Amino acid sequence: MAKYSKGASKTVKKAMHKKKRGQLKSGSGRKVTSRKQAIAIGLSEGRKKGAKVPKKRAKKTAKKSRKGEENLTEKEKLIGLMVDSY
DSSP states (O other): OOSSOHHHHHHHHHHHHHHHHTOOBOTTSOBOOOHHHHHHHHHHHHHHHTOOOOOOOOOOOOOOOOTTGGGOOHHHHHHHHHHHHO
16 A cells, blocks of 8 residues: 555655755745755645645654763763762
């Protein structure tokens, strides 16, 4: 069974055509230059029109860490743990 409907394919095709001509704009109004972004816009428009398109993937969220810890190296983290334990 097909993953995408013909209507979805048409919207992606139109988005790719607009991108090639330099007329495709992103949500912020900037010109789209990425092929992947053009496909994503086409699929999104297809979803809005009711075409058969799979749901978006869930976004992965980064684990929260202590403030300032994300820039430390492994050695600095170990030293910090040793100092905290005293």
